[in-house]
Amino acid sequence: MFIRRTIDKTVFLFILLNMCALGLRAEDSVKVSAADLQNLLQRVERLEQQSAVKNDQSEDSLKVGSTNTPENKSPEEVKPRRRGRFTIGGYGEITAKHCFYSNNYLRYGKNPEKYANDHYGEFDLPHVVINLGYDFGKGWSMGTEIEFEHGGTESAVEIEEEEGGEYESEIERGGEVALEQFWLQKEINRYAIIRAGMQVIPVGGLNAHHESTEYFGVYRNEGEFTIIPSTWHEVALTFMGSTPNGWHYQAMFLPGLDSDRFNRKNWIKPGAGSPYEFKLANVFAGAARVDYTGVKGLRLSLSGYCGNSFRNTLSKSNAELDASAYKDVKGTVSIGSFDFQYKDYGLVLRGSFTYGHLSDAAAITQYNISMRKGSVSSKQWVASDALAAGLEAGYDFFSLSRKLSEKKQRFYVFGRYDYYDSMFKYDNQSTDMYSWCGRHRAAVGINYFPISQIGVKAEFSYGILKPGMKPDGTRGKIYNDEPQIAVGIVYAGFYKL
Numbered sequence: 001m002f003i004r005r006t007i008d009k010t011v012f013l014f015i016l017l018n019m020c021a022l023g024l025r026a027e028d029s030v031k032v033s034a035a036d037l038q039n040l041l042q043r044v045e046r047l048e049q050q051s052a053v054k055n056d057q058s059e060d061s062l063k064v065g066s067t068n069t070p071e072n073k074s075p076e077e078v079k080p081r082r083r084g085r086f087t088i089g090g091y092g093e094i095t096a097k098h099c100f101y102s103n104n105y106l107r108y109g110k111n112p113e114k115y116a117n118d119h120y121g122e123f124d125l126p127h128v129v130i131n132l133g134y135d136f137g138k139g140w141s142m143g144t145e146i147e148f149e150h151g152g153t154e155s156a157v158e159i160e161e162e163e164g165g166e167y168e169s170e171i172e173r174g175g176e177v178a179l180e181q182f183w184l185q186k187e188i189n190r191y192a193i194i195r196a197g198m199q200v201i202p203v204g205g206l207n208a209h210h211e212s213t214e215y216f217g218v219y220r221n222e223g224e225f226t227i228i229p230s231t232w233h234e235v236a237l238t239f240m241g242s243t244p245n246g247w248h249y250q251a252m253f254l255p256g257l258d259s260d261r262f263n264r265k266n267w268i269k270p271g272a273g274s275p276y277e278f279k280l281a282n283v284f285a286g287a288a289r290v291d292y293t294g295v296k297g298l299r300l301s302l303s304g305y306c307g308n309s310f311r312n313t314l315s316k317s318n319a320e321l322d323a324s325a326y327k328d329v330k331g332t333v334s335i336g337s338f339d340f341q342y343k344d345y346g347l348v349l350r351g352s353f354t355y356g357h358l359s360d361a362a363a364i365t366q367y368n369i370s371m372r373k374g375s376v377s378s379k380q381w382v383a384s385d386a387l388a389a390g391l392e393a394g395y396d397f398f399s400l401s402r403k404l405s406e407k408k409q410r411f412y413v414f415g416r417y418d419y420y421d422s423m424f425k426y427d428n429q430s431t432d433m434y435s436w437c438g439r440h441r442a443a444v445g446i447n448y449f450p451i452s453q454i455g456v457k458a459e460f461s462y463g464i465l466k467p468g469m470k471p472d473g474t475r476g477k478i479y480n481d482e483p484q485i486a487v488g489i490v491y492a493g494f495y496k497l
Helices: 002-026 034-060 222-227 318-322 361-369 402-406
Strands: 085-099 120-124 127-137 140-149 155-159 167-171 178-189 192-200 233-242 247-255 284-292 298-307 333-344 347-358 385-396 410-426 438-451 454-465 482-496
Touching: 178 233, 222 347, 222 385, 222 410
Parallel strands: none
Antiparallel strands: 085 120, 085 127, 085 482, 127 140, 140 178, 155 167, 178 192, 192 233, 233 247, 247 284, 284 298, 298 333, 333 347, 347 385, 385 410, 410 438, 438 454, 454 482
């Protein structure tokens, strides 16, 4: 790059001097001084510097496989700038926590006081992700994301709450390694980009901004993480683009969720993906997201999802369902979400609110509970309405030091509050049923970034479960509080080669 720029400058000066010489021969009154040449040279250098800054900004905004919408830049996609560009990156977390409450599967049962003094600890690798991408030129590019959850494959042994604490092997998604993204993309222009393949469904703030450096907590924010899939990825067809004044948009067509696997603790979250070697597509859905980044440091976002879920099953044929009491059941899932971020003057403020509704929740509950033991269903109650709200704020105290700011080091002190309930309403009615599914959570902690790609995190959080109906008929506190401390080292980086 340096050699090319030097040659360009030399050629420019050579042409300029020859033009001046020709001018002198043709018109003796034309004079070019050394000061004039120096001014022209300085102007060329300034133009080169401005071009270099723009190229650096373009490099920084690139995140293959991510759904991040860079502030005041084009949307979350790979934006091809030069032919034959390879991109590599990823993100991940190394975490440890100690919980001052029980992890026994009966802790939310009839006698929660039995487990009031229990505690446990965990060391984990929640997410280790590798991103690879390539720009083929002429607007064509591709991206992939391979994720290893908890340091292994997506199979595990779990203790089943519904079956007397039996140990069972669970498969959350078919395959040994989670290929979370694989898509091909054609960029017609900045207003029109078409993408097809496995990709993130950017509903909610967490799915759109799920890299480890995009939130303050050691772990992903509990609210959205509990009630909707995270990171939500499906094979989909997407149309997206952006405008020069800061609007970014996405519209997606994808297969619907599978109501067989909905449950009380995570609402519709388990219905994404597929436990089979293929994704069922008996019903379809749509998702959309709009971001506005036209004000410095500010991002405002709206996102949503709508689609049926009941007939996306292998348990019974359509003919069997049509001949039963479930003939008119659709299980329409509707989700709306607002999220925002403000980042300037050392302050970071983020928030989100997500609300979801499931039609025919009572019928789906009855159907799932009736399924045989070997089915993929958890055979649990599922809510008609669920919600999650969260707000976090952090201040970078290193921004007060010019020396530390120049080194691009950051040290945030933050606080966060969440409220979420996966059983907020049942069949459109407020209920105390499974009140442990609703909770408040407050957290405080620090984030230290010695460099922009690596962060060291620590936090203390306190969970207070929603009050419910006691055996004596009074309403009040039933379940134990859930305090914990956690630490982690996180990484997120994307590079063009």
